[in-house]
Amino acid sequence: xxxxxxxxxxxxxxxxxxxxxxxxxxxxxxxxxxxxxxxxxxxxxxxxxxxxxxxxxxxxxxxxxxxxxxxxxxxxxxxxxxxxxxxxxxxxxxxxxxxxxxxxxxxxxxxxxxxxxxxxxxxxxxxxxxxxxxxxxxxxxxxxxxxxxxxxxxxxxxxxxxxxxxxxxxxxxxxxxxxxxxxxxxxxxxxxxxxxxxxxxxxxxxxxxxxxxxxxxxxxxxxxxxxxxxxxxxxxxxxxxxxxxxxxxxxxxxxxxxxxxxxxxxxxxxxxxxxxxxxxxxxxxxxxxxxxxxxxxxxxxxxxxxxxxxxxxxxxxxxxxxxxxxxxxxxxxxxxxxxxxxxxxxxxxxxxxxxxxxxxxxxxxxxxxxxxxxxxxxxxxxxxxxxxxxxxxxxxxxxxxxxxxxxxxxxxxxxxxxxxxxxxxxxxxxxxxxxxxxxxxxxxxxxxxxxxxxxxxxxxxxx
Amino acid sequence: xxxxxxxxxxxxxxxxxxxxxxxxxxxxxxxxxxxxxxxxxxxxxxxxxxxxxxxxxxxxxxxxxxxxxxxxxxxxxxxxxxxxxxxxxxxxxxxxxxxxxxxxxxxxxxxxxxxxxxxxxxxxxxxxxxxxxxxxxxxxxxxxxxxxxxxxxxxxxxxxxxxxxxxxxxxxxxxxxxxxxxxxxxxxxxxxxxxxxxxxxxxxxxxxxxxxxxxxxxxxxxxxxxxxxxxxxxxxxxxxxxxxxxxxxxxxxxxxxxxxxxxxxxxxxxxxxxxxxxxxxxxxxxxxxxxxxxxxxxxxxxxxxxxxxxxxxxxxxxxxxxxxxxxxxxxxxxxxxxxxxxxxxxxxxxxxxxxxxxxxxxxxxxxxxxxxxxxxxxxxxxxxxxxxxxxxxxxxxxxxxxxxxxxx
Ligand SMILES: Cc1cc2nc3c(=O)[nH]c(=O)nc-3n(C[C@H](O)[C@H](O)[C@H](O)COP(=O)(O)OP(=O)(O)OC[C@H]3O[C@@H](n4cnc5c(N)ncnc54)[C@H](O)[C@@H]3O)c2cc1C
Ligand code: SF4
Ligand code: SF4
Numbered sequence: 001x002x003x004x005x006x007x008x009x010x011x012x013x014x015x016x017x018x019x020x021x022x023x024x025x026x027x028x029x030x031x032x033x034x035x036x037x038x039x040x041x042x043x044x045x046x047x048x049x050x051x052x053x054x055x056x057x058x059x060x061x062x063x064x065x066x067x068x069x070x071x072x073x074x075x076x077x078x079x080x081x082x083x084x085x086x087x088x089x090x091x092x093x094x095x096x097x098x099x100x101x102x103x104x105x106x107x108x109x110x111x112x113x114x115x116x117x118x119x120x121x122x123x124x125x126x127x128x129x130x131x132x133x134x135x136x137x138x139x140x141x142x143x144x145x146x147x148x149x150x151x152x153x154x155x156x157x158x159x160x161x162x163x164x165x166x167x168x169x170x171x172x173x174x175x176x177x178x179x180x181x182x183x184x185x186x187x188x189x190x191x192x193x194x195x196x197x198x199x200x201x202x203x204x205x206x207x208x209x210x211x212x213x214x215x216x217x218x219x220x221x222x223x224x225x226x227x228x229x230x231x232x233x234x235x236x237x238x239x240x241x242x243x244x245x246x247x248x249x250x251x252x253x254x255x256x257x258x259x260x261x262x263x264x265x266x267x268x269x270x271x272x273x274x275x276x277x278x279x280x281x282x283x284x285x286x287x288x289x290x291x292x293x294x295x296x297x298x299x300x301x302x303x304x305x306x307x308x309x310x311x312x313x314x315x316x317x318x319x320x321x322x323x324x325x326x327x328x329x330x331x332x333x334x335x336x337x338x339x340x341x342x343x344x345x346x347x348x349x350x351x352x353x354x355x356x357x358x359x360x361x362x363x364x365x366x367x368x369x370x371x372x373x374x375x376x377x378x379x380x381x382x383x384x385x386x387x388x389x390x391x392x393x394x395x396x397x398x399x400x401x402x403x404x405x406x407x408x409x410x411x412x413x414x415x416x417x418x419x420x421x422x423x424x425x426x427x428x429x430x431x432x433x434x435x436x437x438x439x440x441x442x443x444x445x446x447x448x449x450x451x452x453x454x455x456x457x458x459x460x461x462x463x
Numbered sequence: 464x465x466x467x468x469x470x471x472x473x474x475x476x477x478x479x480x481x482x483x484x485x486x487x488x489x490x491x492x493x494x495x496x497x498x499x500x501x502x503x504x505x506x507x508x509x510x511x512x513x514x515x516x517x518x519x520x521x522x523x524x525x526x527x528x529x530x531x532x533x534x535x536x537x538x539x540x541x542x543x544x545x546x547x548x549x550x551x552x553x554x555x556x557x558x559x560x561x562x563x564x565x566x567x568x569x570x571x572x573x574x575x576x577x578x579x580x581x582x583x584x585x586x587x588x589x590x591x592x593x594x595x596x597x598x599x600x601x602x603x604x605x606x607x608x609x610x611x612x613x614x615x616x617x618x619x620x621x622x623x624x625x626x627x628x629x630x631x632x633x634x635x636x637x638x639x640x641x642x643x644x645x646x647x648x649x650x651x652x653x654x655x656x657x658x659x660x661x662x663x664x665x666x667x668x669x670x671x672x673x674x675x676x677x678x679x680x681x682x683x684x685x686x687x688x689x690x691x692x693x694x695x696x697x698x699x700x701x702x703x704x705x706x707x708x709x710x711x712x713x714x715x716x717x718x719x720x721x722x723x724x725x726x727x728x729x730x731x732x733x734x735x736x737x738x739x740x741x742x743x744x745x746x747x748x749x750x751x752x753x754x755x756x757x758x759x760x761x762x763x764x765x766x767x768x769x770x771x772x773x774x775x776x777x778x779x780x781x782x783x784x785x786x787x788x789x790x791x792x793x794x795x796x797x798x799x800x801x802x803x804x805x806x807x808x809x810x811x812x813x814x815x816x817x818x819x820x821x822x823x824x825x826x827x828x829x830x831x832x833x834x835x836x837x838x839x840x841x842x843x844x845x846x847x848x849x850x851x852x853x854x855x856x857x858x859x860x861x862x863x864x865x866x867x868x869x870x871x
Binding site: 022023024025027028029030031032033071072073091092094113115134136137138326327329330331334335336386 | 475476478479480481482484485494495496497502505506509514515518520521524538539540541
């Protein structure tokens with residue numbers, strides 16, 4: 001880092017060993033799962049809220065950008081320090097401060113790993129449902145900052161629905177406290193909703209108060225196999241019309257199943273058009289009936305085959321196949337673009353069709369996974385970042401895909417966020433007024449544009 | 464063995480998903496990106512792309528890898544981080560040589576059986592003279608890594624031993640560790656094998672398997688040692704070469720890879736194919752007896768067995784045949800932090816990794832901890848002692864011998 005005096009002030013603030021400036025260290029904080037990368041000028045690892053405050057004050061005074069970082073698992077480029085400056089690594093914030101069983105909530109530091117928190121609360125018979133599929137490595141702070149969601153989102157909602165309050169250090173170093181242990185809270189503007197999903201552009205979460213619910217007694221799992229995707233979509237709608245809300249409705253298309261079978265054979269019907277993994281949870285008395293009922297509905301709507309797991313081992317087998325999807329894709333190509341366009345549920349067949357047409361048009365491979373309950377599709381583009389010509393085609397396909405999704409009343413991103421990669425599409429979805437309102441909020445809180453700059457909002461020049 | 468640039472394709476497959484951060488024993492202690500596969504791979508990639516020299520800092524970071532392969536098995540594209548790290552170390556070794564202490568260890572101690580014994584003898588001497596109490600605190604703790612040493616090495620014992628003839632011959636590889644530190648394991652293995660009717664052939668002109676040389680990129684010596692071991696078994700007339708050491712087993716199973724494209728390749732591959740872990744050999748040859756040993760045992764899976772040789776059920780089958788109660792610990796296959804010589808070069812970090820293992824062991828309430836690698840055994844015994852735990856650490860074959868009434 002050029003500014004030696006800033007480095008030494010930072011060292012005084014957080015301790016010498018918690019300021020990294022060697023090139024090798026900077027390289028290790030220059031990337032995330034997207035192909036983007038940029039070196040920071042220093043990595044700072046604070047250990048408590050006072051240290052964060054000091055770091056923010058120093059950085060703001062020096063005019064140096066700050067990019068918060070949890071586990072670096074986001075798939076939008078949002079934790080990459082594209083303008084250099086500091087990476088603020090939050091992993092030392094790893095304490096679960098309190099699990100309040102009486103008020104069904106917990107207070108945690110922002111760097112706690114999602115899965116660790118879940119297993120701690122589940123041991124007490126409680127449940128924290130948000131389940132982004134990177135939960136074994138992601139941080140709760142990262143989840144809140146990206147408003148992460150997962151397969152259970154259809155029944156239980158996403159991270160936002162579980163954030164009761166938080167402590168945050170604002171760009172200028174002041175500490176903002178929002179919300180608390182009450183589920184009801186209408187005191188003033190709803191700041192919780194504003195800051196959840198802000199992708200580190202409005203401040204740094206240090207502490208979170210999260211809502212918990214009782215752990216469901218039991219669950220049942222099945223796989224429904226379809227010869228055409230319309231029947232699959234009809235089935236999903238029919239299940240919901242029958243007033244059953246499954247926790248999970250995971251869609252896999254033929255291409256995805258073929259890849260899974262090639263790398264991790266698990267007996268998926270590769271000659272079918274699509275399969276949907278369905279899971280219900282709830283009381284032990286109701287769940288077995290519901291799974292049978294879902295099976296019947298799917299059959300009526302044209303499912304070719306229904307596989308209801310009778311034992312836990314069978315359920316695990318179905319899940320293992322679904323979970324192998326991502327690794328099978330990762331093994332078949334060096335670069336993955338994991339998109340998450342989301343459309344109203346009724347438009348799923350149309351979106352699936354559009355994606356396959358785009359894949360053919362641009363000669364790329366795009367297996368599709370999806371959370372069909374909420375219309376959140378994951379077309380996964382298999383490519384190689386070292387082939388510029390192919391990446392050109394990929395980018396064109398993505399442009400068209402977003403246009404199509406918006407035309408269907410959908411959104412650019414259901415759960416991954418905007419980050420770096422989708423900034424240029426923001427105005428397509430929000431219009432100039434929408435972008436302007438967001439920009440004013442950003443300017444009010446971060447007038448020097450130093451908090452994770454370059455993310456979420458296009459700079460004026462980019463428009 | 465593949466060179467670094469030949470692994471470029473594998474390296475580019477890292478999608479930076481971070482799955483390795485959830486399983487890497489080093490990362491869970493250091494919590495820093497250069498302490499996990501994702502960071503290590505990126506550093507090597509920047510080097511191959513011409514953006515980073517083979518710097519001392521990078522070497523230090525790569526040295527912080529245990530080679531435990533936990534990342535590899537949970538990596539979506541299965542990037543072979545352990546291989547990449549070893550190939551990078553080999554590149555360093557070729558260009559910059561080994562750091563002094565490591566050089567002495569690889570060239571002067573591990574290379575020759577008599578030197579290894581001599582080094583251990585000096586430990587004995589230092590201890591008996593009470594000199595170890597004069598060591599600075601840190602060094603003392605490290606010296607303490609080595610358990611009580613036996614009176615005689617196996618090589619010495621062998622002179623007074625009469626090996627039985629049998630219908631079928633099996634080879635047995637004399638590992639440095641067992642020869643010098645745990646000769647009783649070999650004795651018991653021989654007893655069991657003879658009881659089952661085998662004739663055990665133990666060439667004494669074998670040398671170190673070369674695990675450490677392999678690991679630290681000293682391929683010249685690794686090949687030299689491999690040649691000598693292959694030669695030692697050349698006239699033995701055996702098809703199977705048994706070992707009670709998971710690290711020796713997996714290292715010797717990769718001799719073939721050391722000679723790819725060279726004239727010894729075929730011979731080395733044949734040798735590698737014959738190498739077999741003792742548990743694997745025994746598992747289907749045992750009959751459960753009527754008098755179970757009334758003890759509770761927990762089992763630690765050595766990385767070099769479970770993730771290098773895919774051995775998981777076999778030692779458990781051996782334990783089941785003994786009739787002990789097996790109480791599985793949490794994370795049985797998580798690395799103990801020994802990592803060959805990792806515990807010597809990175810003592811503090813190694814102890815942190817070990818603490819978690821010992822806690823998992825303690826929770827089982829078992830009175831015996833079984834494992835199938837002498838390097839893990841030394842590390843585990845050290846950890847138990849540090850934590851005031853009284854569990855005995857054994858190789859499954861020792862329990863088996865007790866069961867067959869072949870104990871002492
Ligand atoms: C294999 C895989 C599967 C995934 N599956 C899903 C999925 O199903 N659903 C889903 O929603 N996402 C998914 N993701 C994306 C990712 O896991 C989520 O975005 C996750 O919430 C990121 O958490 P993190 O701790 O890694 O944050 P990071 O990636 O480190 O950061 C993400 C953003 O949050 C900001 N940030 C991090 N911590 C803080 C903080 N304390 N204060 C303020 N800002 C902060 C960063 O600046 C950045 O903008 C997946 C990723 C992978 C690799
Ligand atoms: S798990 Fe594999 S692909 Fe993912 S970051 Fe680690 S090494 Fe890379
Ligand atoms: S081999 Fe083990 S120590 Fe090395 S990076 Fe992988 S998990 Fe970590």
